[in-house]
Amino acid sequence: xxxxxxxxxxxxxxxxxxxxxxxxxxxxxxxxxxxxxxxxxxxxxxxxxxxxxxxxxxxxxxxxxxxxxxxxxxxxxxxxxxxxxxxxxxxxxxxxxxxxxxxxxxxxxxxxxxxxxxxxxxxxxxxxxxxxxxxxxxxxxxxxxxxxxxxxxxxxxxxxxxxxxxxxxxxxxxxxxxxxxxxxxxxxxxxxxxxxxxxxxxxxxxxxxxxxxxxxxxxxxxxxxxxxxxxxxxxxxxxxxxxxxxxxxxxxxxxxxxxxxxxxxxxxxxxxxxxxxxxxxxxxxxxxxxxxxxxxxxxxxxxxxxxxxxxxxxxxxxxxxxxxxxxxxxxxxxxxxxxxxxxxxxxxxxxxxxxxxxxxx
Ligand code: SAM
Ligand code: SF4
Ligand code: SF4
Numbered sequence: 380x381x382x383x384x385x386x387x388x389x390x391x392x393x394x395x396x397x398x399x400x401x402x403x404x405x406x407x408x409x410x411x412x413x414x415x416x417x418x419x420x421x422x423x424x425x426x427x428x429x430x431x432x433x434x435x436x437x438x439x440x441x442x443x444x445x446x447x448x449x450x451x452x453x454x455x456x457x458x459x460x461x462x463x464x465x466x467x468x469x470x471x472x473x474x475x476x477x478x479x480x481x482x483x484x485x486x487x488x489x490x491x492x493x494x495x496x497x498x499x500x501x502x503x504x505x506x507x508x509x510x511x512x513x514x515x516x517x518x519x520x521x522x523x524x525x526x527x528x529x530x531x532x533x534x535x536x537x538x539x540x541x542x543x544x545x546x547x548x549x550x551x552x553x554x555x556x557x558x559x560x561x562x563x564x565x566x567x568x569x570x571x572x573x574x575x576x577x578x579x580x581x582x583x584x585x586x587x588x589x590x591x592x593x594x595x596x597x598x599x600x601x602x603x604x605x606x607x608x609x610x611x612x613x614x615x616x617x618x619x620x621x622x623x624x625x626x627x628x629x630x631x632x633x634x635x636x637x638x639x640x641x642x643x644x645x646x647x648x649x650x651x652x653x654x655x656x657x658x659x660x661x662x663x664x665x666x667x668x669x670x671x672x673x674x675x676x677x678x679x680x681x682x683x684x685x686x687x688x689x690x691x692x693x694x695x696x697x698x699x700x701x702x703x704x705x706x707x708x709x710x711x712x713x714x715x716x717x718x719x720x721x722x723x724x725x726x727x728x729x730x731x732x733x734x735x736x737x738x739x740x
Contacts, residue, residue: 405714412668417739489521510553595654616657638666662719681716
């Protein structure tokens with residue numbers, strides 16, 4: 380049996396002080412603000428840049444069900460992390476809509492409040508293939524914001540990227556269902572890989588211009604160790620902006636908050652907004668306030684980490700909430716990760732990195 384979930388104000392004062400994200404920044408002075416949770420390491424796509432078939436084939440060993448954190452365990456850690464400074468939670472994976480009854484977890488997390496009484500901002504990233512069926516249920520469970528990944532408008536290009544033959548219309552139906560259910564904003568994530576889909580930048584921008592959907596173009600990253608990434612396959616964000624600007628003039632927009640991953644641009648004629656995520660060419664580690672929780676309960680201080688801190692063991696051996704919170708605060712205090720900045724300075728990793736589908740994108 381797990382011990383009862385502690386509310387921020389139930390934590391004795393000295394502990395509250397020592398576990399508060401506000402009071403315990405990491406070693407580079409960054410507060411804890413965001414939590415990304417991978418709810419499953421499985422996916423029905425095999426995107427070439429994320430889960431290439433040659434690695435994630437039929438012999439690949441995914442986490443067995445007994446090894447996954449239960450929704451109650453995820454909610455318990457989330458509640459404690461919210462008491463320590465987390466304001467935003469993103470559910471991801473793998474494909475989060477493959478996790479059975481994911482709406483139950485959405486419902487649990489949507490009820491969390493920060494210590495000053497604000498609702499926690501819960502969102503989810505999905506490949507969209509199951510969204511047409513699930514959008515209404517997720518909305519009814521309390522989810523209000525959603526990001527759908529879509530790398531192309533051309534079926535042949537899209538199928539080449541997802542490598543399982545899913546067509547664009549399935550994802551478009553998901554986006555339509557999300558808009559119809561009332562999601563706002565609906566964002567689209569597009570990973571741009573040179574030689575595969577840079578021809579899709581303009582069609583995607585044109586398609587979603589003058590709609591409520593915000594497209595964010597993402598530089599192809601060297602996450603994991605299976606996608607054979609090289610720098611030459613990256614289309615720099617500046618080039619993506621230039622390409623769109625040449626046809627549909629853009630101007631920069633102030634970030635919503637410090638540490639926002641996407642830089643924002645709006646069409647000068649009022650046709651809406653796009654974003655670019657320049658994780659390779661303009662690393663944003665200095666403002667990175669994210670902690671990641673893997674499907675099997677390991678906490679990772681960076682997307683490019685090689686090792687995680689095992690919370691599942693603590694959760695399952697009767698550790699109290701105060702001890703769990705203290706362990707997580709100590710982990711955050713020690714954090715000095717800034718992989719992308721170091722990569723930019725020419726310091727490549729030597730160890731094997733964790734795959735994105737496991738740690739959560
Ligand atoms: N399956 C869901 C999806 O695709 O939206 C959620 C998980 S996926 C790992 C989260 C995001 O990471 C997606 O938008 C995906 O395009 C992005 N992503 C995956 N591999 C990437 C890579 N190598 N470089 C940049 N973005 C990547
Ligand atoms: Fe699956 Fe998302 Fe990775 Fe594509 S990017 S393989 S949809 S987890
Ligand atoms: Fe954050 Fe690590 Fe990405 Fe830098 S490389 S922005 S520290 S997740």
